[in-house]
Amino acid sequence: MLRASPWFLLALVALALLPLLLPNYWLFLLTSMLISSMVTLSVGLVSGMAGMISLGQLSFAGVGGWMVAYFNANNLPIPFVLQVLIGALVAVPLGIVIGLPALRVRGVHLAVVTFGFAAVADLFFTILNFPGGVMGKPVLRPDFLSHDRSYYWFCLFLFVLLVLGVNALYRSRLGSAWLAVKHSERAAAAMGLNVAATKLWAFAMSAFIAGLSGGLLAGQVGLLSATNFSPTASLILFASAIMVGARYPAGAVLAGVMAWLVPEVLGRLHLSQNLGNLIFALGTIAALKAGGGIFEVAARQKKPAATPPLPPPAAPAPAAHTPSDQVVLEVQNLCVAYGQVLALNKVSFSLKEGQVLGLIGPNGAGKSSLVDALSGFTPYQGRVQLEGRSLEGWSAAQRARAGLRRSFQQDRTIPELSVQAYLELSAGRALPKEELAWALEFAGLTELGLELHSLNMGTRRRLEVAGILLSRPKVVLLDEPAAGLSSEESLQLARQIAGIPARYGCSVILIEHDMEVVRAACSEVVVLDFGCLIEAGPTTRVLSSPRVAAAYLGEEVLA
Numbered sequence: 001m002l003r004a005s006p007w008f009l010l011a012l013v014a015l016a017l018l019p020l021l022l023p024n025y026w027l028f029l030l031t032s033m034l035i036s037s038m039v040t041l042s043v044g045l046v047s048g049m050a051g052m053i054s055l056g057q058l059s060f061a062g063v064g065g066w067m068v069a070y071f072n073a074n075n076l077p078i079p080f081v082l083q084v085l086i087g088a089l090v091a092v093p094l095g096i097v098i099g100l101p102a103l104r105v106r107g108v109h110l111a112v113v114t115f116g117f118a119a120v121a122d123l124f125f126t127i128l129n130f131p132g133g134v135m136g137k138p139v140l141r142p143d144f145l146s147h148d149r150s151y152y153w154f155c156l157f158l159f160v161l162l163v164l165g166v167n168a169l170y171r172s173r174l175g176s177a178w179l180a181v182k183h184s185e186r187a188a189a190a191m192g193l194n195v196a197a198t199k200l201w202a203f204a205m206s207a208f209i210a211g212l213s214g215g216l217l218a219g220q221v222g223l224l225s226a227t228n229f230s231p232t233a234s235l236i237l238f239a240s241a242i243m244v245g246a247r248y249p250a251g252a253v254l255a256g257v258m259a260w261l262v263p264e265v266l267g268r269l270h271l272s273q274n275l276g277n278l279i280f281a282l283g284t285i286a287a288l289k290a291g292g293g294i295f296e297v298a299a300r301q302k303k304p305a306a307t308p309p310l311p312p313p314a315a316p317a318p319a320a321h322t323p324s325d326q327v328v329l330e331v332q333n334l335c336v337a338y339g340q341v342l343a344l345n346k347v348s349f350s351l352k353e354g355q356v357l358g359l360i361g362p363n364g365a366g367k368s369s370l371v372d373a374l375s376g377f378t379p380y381q382g383r384v385q386l387e388g389r390s391l392e393g394w395s396a397a398q399r400a401r402a403g404l405r406r407s408f409q410q411d412r413t414i415p416e417l418s419v420q421a422y423l424e425l426s427a428g429r430a431l432p433k434e435e436l437a438w439a440l441e442f443a444g445l446t447e448l449g450l451e452l453h454s455l456n457m458g459t460r461r462r463l464e465v466a467g468i469l470l471s472r473p474k475v476v477l478l479d480e481p482a483a484g485l486s487s488e489e490s491l492q493l494a495r496q497i498a499g500i501p502a503r504y505g506c507s508v509i510l511i512e513h514d515m516e517v518v519r520a521a522c523s524e525v526v527v528l529d530f531g532c533l534i535e536a537g538p539t540t541r542v543l544s545s546p547r548v549a550a551a552y553l554g555e556e557v558l559a
């Protein structure tokens with residue numbers, strides 16, 4: 001993201017002064033570069049930020065251009081600037097419609113859907129023609145934009161506005177939500193985010209930006225044709241956006257430069273323009289191999305932070321918190337089946353207010369199925385009640401918003417976000433200094449600005465828990481939070497987990513294989529085996545039960 005404001009200002013001054021030095025032909029190319037950069041920015045938003053493949057971005061641009069051409073051909077008394085804006089706005093509902101399939105499909109399927117849209121739009125543009133095209137009636141610019149230089153400055157002005165707007169968006173909660181959805185829709189839903197709305201916003205906004213660029217292109221070239229917005233051109237645009245890492249404005253500018261420089265150079269060398277496509281294709285393959293475009297890789301290679309120190313193990317053993325008798329989560333006859341496999345068979349237990357309840361069992365016992373069912377990710381039969389309210393039919397996001405939060409076995413934190421942005425996204429609100437300071441202490445960090453990719457696994461796991469706690473949940477399901485941590489880190493985390501009810505007043509279900517962690521954190525334990533609850537009660541008693549030992553713990557407990 002654009003943070004180097006001195007560089008940004010320098011580039012801006014250079015771009016603003018260039019028209020004074022260059023002949024008209026180069027000015028025309030520079031304007032094309034700005035317009036290409038804009039439409040690349042739109043790909044950066046929908047694909048780079050929100051992680052959805054869109055192969056029809058130029059069709060949105062075509063809609064913007066078509067509207068401007070239509071206003072001109074019909075001599076409608078609408079100022080040019082307004083025409084461009086209307087064109088961009090008309091592209092928005094289309095963006096939402098094209099975004100609807102993204103709620104159900106992703107990856108290659110979404111690529112096919114969006115490319116299909118590009119093909120249909122191409123047919124539409126070809127059959128209907130751009131208004132004014134057949135009559136040879138070009139789009140007229142108002143007097144103040146009639147000179148190529150003033151038009152260039154106008155495009156530059158809009159481009160800068162877009163960059164600032166997009167940058168502000170990327171730093172907002174919506175921007176963080178886009179990254180969350182890109183990395184894991186499940187984790188995003190588990191944070192209480194509305195995944196569908198987040199995706200549709202991305203499509204709508206990227207269609208707006210693309211539509212704006214189409215309108216500007218109409219003003220630049222006067223007469224548009226379907227070839228300006230062909231599906232093939234959309235493909236090349238997508239390839240170049242991937243190659244540069246177009247969610248970074250500087251990447252979009254680089255793509256814009258290449259979009260006019262490569263054909264220009266090839267033309268002067270009398271080489272085929274297809275060579276340009278080959279360059280973009282190879283660049284895309286290289287980017288996919290490197291796990292990101294030029295600017296994404298560069299951002300990732302920022303020096304990783306030194307491994308943060310563990311928080312002082314002095315963490316006083318948490319004051320024993322006596323759970324109240326009030327039941328916060330009631331689970332009755334819970335059954336989960338995957339086809340013929342019965343993963344959970346009539347499991348019933350209750351979680352009391354202020355309790356840290358361990359959930360243990362051998363591999364395949366049904367622990368993850370239980371967490372998935374409670375958190376709304378797996379269909380189940382039976383009853384689950386949160387503070388007396390049945391959660392029947394509630395989605396994962398609704399359960400999270402109601403105060404039933406969960407963590408994941410695998411790291412699902414969002415590498416590009418800063419510590420603060422991640423915590424605020426997970427908490428669902430802007431956090432005051434004291435709460436941020438507490439979260440830093442919980443995770444053993446000192447800086448809020450560090451990006452998560454620079455943190456070690458243990459720190460990211462603690463940060464995930466801290467973010468969940470800052471959302472002030474009623475119940476937290478922690479799915480093997482100590483996985484991948486050293487034994488020292490695990491015990492530290494266990495002590496922190498044991499202190500959660502006293503500090504946050506919420507209850508915890510802790511799934512853990514490490515019995516030391518269970519002993520340190522949990523007052524009571526339930527044990528699953530082959531999907532059935534075989535034992536429940538105070539930790540020490542249950543862990544020394546021969547039945548449990550036989551089912552799962554073996555020598556570890558007997559020792």
Ligand SMILES: Nc1ncnc2c1ncn2[C@@H]1O[C@H](COP(=O)(O)OP(=O)(O)OP(=O)(O)O)[C@@H](O)[C@H]1O
Binds near residue numbers: 338343361363364367
């Ligand atoms: N998506 C699925 N499709 C089919 N069977 C599944 C699926 N997920 C889990 N199972 C089966 O359901 C049973 C319970 O699995 P689950 O992952 O809930 O156990 P677990 O106790 O969490 O195991 P682990 O400790 O290894 O994570 C196992 O027999 C497993 O093979």
